[in-house]
Amino acid sequence: MWKNTRITIFDVINYTLFALFTLACFFPFYYLFINTISSNDLSSRGLVMFYPQEIHFNNYIQVFKIPGLGTATLVSFGRTLIGTVLTVAASGFLGYLFSKPKMWGRKFWYRFLITTMYFNAGIIPWFLIMLKLGLVNNFLAYVVPGIVSPFFIILVKTFVESTPISLQESAQLEGAGDLTIFWKIVMPLITPILATIAIFSAIGQWNSFQDTLFLVTDSNLFTLQFILYRYFNGATSLATMMQSGAGATENLANIQTATSIRTTVSMVVVIPILLVYPFFQRFFVKGIMIGAVKG
Numbered sequence: 001m002w003k004n005t006r007i008t009i010f011d012v013i014n015y016t017l018f019a020l021f022t023l024a025c026f027f028p029f030y031y032l033f034i035n036t037i038s039s040n041d042l043s044s045r046g047l048v049m050f051y052p053q054e055i056h057f058n059n060y061i062q063v064f065k066i067p068g069l070g071t072a073t074l075v076s077f078g079r080t081l082i083g084t085v086l087t088v089a090a091s092g093f094l095g096y097l098f099s100k101p102k103m104w105g106r107k108f109w110y111r112f113l114i115t116t117m118y119f120n121a122g123i124i125p126w127f128l129i130m131l132k133l134g135l136v137n138n139f140l141a142y143v144v145p146g147i148v149s150p151f152f153i154i155l156v157k158t159f160v161e162s163t164p165i166s167l168q169e170s171a172q173l174e175g176a177g178d179l180t181i182f183w184k185i186v187m188p189l190i191t192p193i194l195a196t197i198a199i200f201s202a203i204g205q206w207n208s209f210q211d212t213l214f215l216v217t218d219s220n221l222f223t224l225q226f227i228l229y230r231y232f233n234g235a236t237s238l239a240t241m242m243q244s245g246a247g248a249t250e251n252l253a254n255i256q257t258a259t260s261i262r263t264t265v266s267m268v269v270v271i272p273i274l275l276v277y278p279f280f281q282r283f284f285v286k287g288i289m290i291g292a293v294k295g
Contacts, residue, residue: 095156
């Protein structure tokens with residue numbers, strides 16, 4: 001009786017804590033959203049807290065009128081898709097190679113790979129290298145530098161080492177080569193960790209804007225995040241311009257403010273990732289748990 005009571009009390013406390021934690025994670029996104037569709041005047045004065053007031057969607061209409069937004073969106077989707085595919089492919093294959101004891105110079109190359117995680121030459125040497133490689137004002141600047149990621153390779157290596165080695169040995173006895181073993185044996189087994197890497201890589205590619213800031217001056221290669229970043233930083237001056245250009249009869253609820261611009265821009269950047277993440281969540285949890293512990 002007492003044992004069952006203790007289990008029930010534990011479950012109640014456990015579910016309560018997780019519910020509060022979930023609410024704490026969800027509320028910032030909810031707060032941003034209700035401020036984007038509420039009266040801009042009330043939002044700028046901090047009067048919109050728990051539910052939207054004087055609902056309108058003019059903020060999103062104004063954001064989607066930003067010049068060059070369509071091209072920038074295509075560039076962002078392109079770099080996210082191509083960059084993620086190349087990073088996942090490279091991480092999967094290199095992680096598999098580093099798990100093979102017969103790999104030539106495995107210890108040296110693995111230690112060399114890990115060393116790059118701790119040392120960074122800085123922005124100026126990085127820019128000079130990118131310049132020499134011809135990656136300034138080049139779309140490849142978005143995808144090439146991130147193809148080889150030491151952290152992702154380590155995750156895959158650990159995951160591969162946790163899978164039954166007997167499967168690979170059986171394939172070798174049947175005459176299968178390393179490439180055949182990788183594609184037909186290892187790849188299906190490491191799908192969870194590859195999906196996890198895909199999430200990490202896609203989020204990193206989607207949110208990145210500093211490479212555009214340093215390497216790109218061609219407006220046709222601007223990413224969505226870079227354009228919105230400029231509008232985000234210039235929200236106050238942009239709102240002043242919009243207010244001065246508004247008619248005398250313009251509703252205060254629809255006139256753009258610095259707060260409305262910042263919250264709307266933030267939501268436009270976050271929404272695509274929020275829509276994609278649920279489809280990869282089950283792979284994400286499994287990949288992290290199995291890849292974290294060997295055996």
